[in-house]
Every structure is written in C-alpha cells, then in structure tokens.
Amino acid sequence: MNYTLHQLEVFYKVSEKQSITKASEELHLTQPAVSIQLKNFQEQFPIALTEVVGRKLYITDFGREIAEVAERILNEAEAINFKMRSYGGALTGRLKISVVSTGKYVMPYFLSGFMHTHTEVDLLMDVTNKLQVVESLEKNEVDFALVSVLPNHLKLNNVALMPNILHMVANPKYYEKIRLSKKTGVGDTPLIFREFGSATRGAMEGYLKEREIILGKKIELTSNEAVKQAVLAGLGCSVMPLIGIKNGLQSGKLKIFPMKKLPIITTWNLVWLQKKKLSPVATAFLEYIENEKNQIINADFKWLEAYGNN
Incomplete structure (x- = not known):
C-alpha cells in the first residue's frame, strides 16, 4: 500500500460528511479533486469503502473501520507537527x-x-x-x-x-406599528422564526407564551442571517438579538418596536x-x-x- 496522508484526510472527511460535495467544501478542494483522491485511495483496497445507492453515497462497514483508523493516524500526525513547533518555545x-x-x-x-x-x-x-x-x-x-x-x-x-439583548424589530418602510394580540385575524403582523433548536427561537416562543399571543401568519427560516434579510425585505417582524443587526439599526432600515415584556436579556x-x-x-x-x-x-x-x- 502507498496511500498518503492527504488521501487519508480526504477519505476521512468524505466518511464524516457522507458527501463528496460537503467534503470538498470543508477541505477547500474541487469535487473532481476529492473524487480522484477517493478513487486512488479505494484502489489500494480489495473491499469497497463506499457505495452509491440511488444518488446517495454510503460508507460500508469496512469503510467505517478504515475511517476510524484514518482519524487516529491524522491526529497522531497533527500531534507530531505541534510537538515540533513547540520546541521553538511557542504555544502550539x-x-x-x-x-x-x-x-x-x-x-x-x-x-x-x-x-x-x-x-x-x-x-x-x-x-x-x-x-x-x-x-x-x-x-x-x-x-x-x-x-x-x-x-x-x-x-x-x-x-x-x-x-445578549433581544428586541422586536421590523423594517419601518413596511410597518408603522406591530400588531400582536390574543386572537388572530386579518392584519396581524407575520412573525419570522428561527428553526427548531435555536435559542433565539426558544426566547421568542417563551415571550409569545408569556403574553398568551396566538400566532397568525408564521414564517420559519434556518439561520439568523436569513431572518435578518427577510425582516429587511418586509416579510414580517421578529425578536432578534441586537448583536447581529447593528448595520440595519444604524442605517434606519431596521427599527426596534417597543413591546411589553421586551427586551429579553440573556x-x-x-x-x-x-x-x-x-x-x-x-x-x-x-x-x-x-x-x-x-x-x-x-x-x-x-x-x-x-x-x-x-
């Protein structure tokens, strides 16, 4: 066998992500480069490391065992580099x-x-x-x-x-005021949420529950940046951490709307x-x-x- 540390790194990342596309992004390589290294690595083994079912890549049982060994080898190689550098007296x-x-x-x-x-x-x-x-x-x-x-x-x-300070914010170009009430109806302000599992979403849901607000239209997005862009575009309002919207507030494209029980401060x-x-x-x-x-x-x-x- 004549595999390289680079091939081990590529295979380990592919096994971790179960995707050539995601592995290439993590390694800052092109997809063809990852595919070539994966092919060259596979050719050194008589048993398949991966298999494709439909259009999805899976790691075989043998491939998972090799990935575990690859991780240990890569960690040891990294330790060698750190030890070498530490002899110069630097924190490594x-x-x-x-x-x-x-x-x-x-x-x-x-x-x-x-x-x-x-x-x-x-x-x-x-x-x-x-x-x-x-x-x-x-x-x-x-x-x-x-x-x-x-x-x-x-x-x-x-x-x-x-x-960490959270306020209700919206684009004043689209909203003169925000209407939230205990019963839904035409004219209720759409609320934009983060995905399940987000602490910001948890804070927003806790606020609505405390005020016994029943949701009308609801929009769910999967990142804070996506929520910010949606609020800027006038899709609705959201309870957002101030830390991520400095430019919008200072430019006037976003406005804090004072609401009972806000801000939330963690x-x-x-x-x-x-x-x-x-x-x-x-x-x-x-x-x-x-x-x-x-x-x-x-x-x-x-x-x-x-x-x-x-």
Missing part, C-alpha cells in the same frame, strides 16, 4: 470552539487578540444551532462552547462574557465541561478571556448600550 496546539449561530457576531472579537499573540495555535470554530452545540459538548468534541442559554443537564464551568457564556482536562492552549485562552474580556467589550460592543433599553 488546536483550539476547538462550538458557537451558536448568533454567536458568530460575538466570538471572533474574543478570539482575535489571542490568535494574533499565539500565531502557532490553530483554530477550529464550528458555527451551528444550539442543539448541535450542546451535542458537541456532551461528546467532548470541543474545548469550549459559546451559548446564551445554559443547558441544564450538563455539569459545566462558565465565564459570563456580555449581555448572557453570552463561554462554557466547558467540568470534567474536561483543558489543554495548554485551552488554559491559555481561558486566562486571556478572564483578563481581557472587559477591554474587548468596551472596545467592540459599547454601541449596544444605545439600544439596550429602547
């Missing part, structure tokens, strides 16, 4: 963070200074919804997670970073499992956060104060 290793989707407007600011200081550290930040973030914590796949609602069933340590928390043995990189990052978080908030998030109590 990988920092893995899972972030709820709205957190993408927050976490980069708390990472930037650390990554500029420690140039030998690799960063893997997965941006997804709350359910998947919690799952990554449960499986011990990440060092830290950024959430605005703490999961009750996990034993976690946490560092509170900053407030807290962005950096969390990790209590049983987690933090790596030197994770420990250094935690120290950085505890020392620098106030300066970061004052430098990058002071603008929130202008909208916090509208």
